[in-house]
Amino acid sequence: MLQKRYVRFLSGLLSLAFLAFTGCTNSQEQIPVSTPGIPVVQAEVSEPEQSPALNREDGASFSLTMLDVGQGLSILVQADGEYLLYDGGGRGTSSYVVAYLQQHAVTELEWLAASHYDEDHISGLVGVLHTTPVEQALMPDYTTDTQIYQSLQTVLGEKNVPVIHPAKGDTFSLGEAEIQVVGPQNYDYDSDNDESLCLRICYGDFQCLLTGDAEQDAEQDMVASGQDLTCDLYVVGHHGSSSSTSEELLDAASPAYAFLSVGEDNPYGHPTAQTLNALQQHEITLYRTDQQGEVTVYSDGQKCWFSTEPCQDWSAGNQAIAEKPLSTTVPQTAQYVLNTHTKKFHFPDWPSVDQMSEKNKEFTDASRDELIARGYTACGRCNP
Known part of the structure; x- marks a missing residue:
């Protein structure tokens, strides 16, 4: 019995020496050893978690x-x-x-x-x-x-x-x-x-x-x-x-x-x-x-x-x-609508009038020539 234990002891020492010599004691590279009756589960080595933003270590400059x-x-x-x-x-x-x-x-x-x-x-x-x-x-x-x-x-x-x-x-x-x-x-x-x-x-x-x-x-x-x-x-x-x-x-x-x-x-x-x-x-x-x-x-x-x-x-x-914009009531006498911010005038039914800020919007019955004399210019798209 002692002789068999001694042989197993020497065998174990030789095995450890072999693993150390071949570099296989690294925990990430170690090959799992099975024990009879117990299945081997190979652990997955995951990559380091990357920061979701502004991580330049992954090559993103x-x-x-x-x-x-x-x-x-x-x-x-x-x-x-x-x-x-x-x-x-x-x-x-x-x-x-x-x-x-x-x-x-x-x-x-x-x-x-x-x-x-x-x-x-x-x-x-x-x-x-x-x-x-x-x-x-x-x-x-x-x-x-x-x-x-x-x-x-x-x-x-x-x-x-x-x-x-x-x-x-x-x-x-x-x-x-x-x-x-x-x-x-x-x-x-x-x-x-x-x-x-x-x-x-x-x-x-x-x-x-x-x-x-x-x-x-x-x-x-x-x-x-x-x-x-x-x-x-x-x-x-x-x-x-x-x-x-x-x-x-x-x-x-x-x-x-x-x-x-x-x-x-x-x-x-x-x-x-x-x-x-x-x-x-x-x-x-x-x-x-x-x-x-x-x-x-x-x-x-x-x-x-x-x-x-x-x-x-x-x-x-x-x-x-969705919040719908309030519809603007156009005065019956209005010929044009002014944008007092851009100093342009448009036809009242021109679609961009609905996008105009209310504080910049003004309806007028003035003539085209009168508006130009006041420093306004005609819209280049609706051509009033």
Whole structure:
């Protein structure tokens, strides 16, 4: 018995020595040894969990994150460690945007941009300006009398942030990325949405198109200008409203992917079936915040990949709860409707009149010559 135990002991020592010599004692490479009657279960070695956003260790020197700000828009772009924040969402999500930047170690923004001055796009920018140093700001070149606009202007001044009102064709840099201003073509539109600052961001062979709340008039002007609008990723205009994402724009941009920032059960019925159908017909892969939360696209300048799988839900917003604009009663004597902001006049039944801000709308029975003498110009589309 002792001799057999001694033999087994020597055999065990020789086996251990062999394993040590061949390097097989590494726990990740160790071959499991079976015991009679007990099955062997091979453990799966999982890859380290990747951060869902702004992880550059996986080879992505560029990323664009669509933050989940509900019925609003906020896009964080990173290129080679430099950052651009395009819009900041509405008042209810301002603290979330600030916390997101802090959690992801964004200690400075090279650029802060407002697409336009609606509350659901700029309230969060005010909070960010109070907490995060900003090198320069890109702002559309128009004014409004809202309180949130005044707050934004005040904090930009208090923080001594240089403000640039870029024009179509201007370019700026973010790391190795180029930011191209592709809209608006002018500031004569009846709707403030059409005066959205539209950016095309190029990083190597990867391009993104951001159009804020620009609607079809502004989209068609961008297309007609002949500038390059092609992109891999399109951030869907105006939260999927039927007034944006025209066929002309989709044909010109030809995106493969779309980011849609929209609030769940929002009171506007966004996104509309019309917009979703257009995206599907163009075979565009969809990601949307109301179904998936925040989403990030990564790129190394050649290929791109995403933080999550595409959304398979193409359902439209609830049109039954959508807030319908109040119909304007046109005085029987009115010959024209004035836009006191753009100093243009239109026929009262022209469709863009419904999109005009009520504070800028004025009906008149004055003649065409009288209006021109007062400094107004005729709309180039309805030709009054």
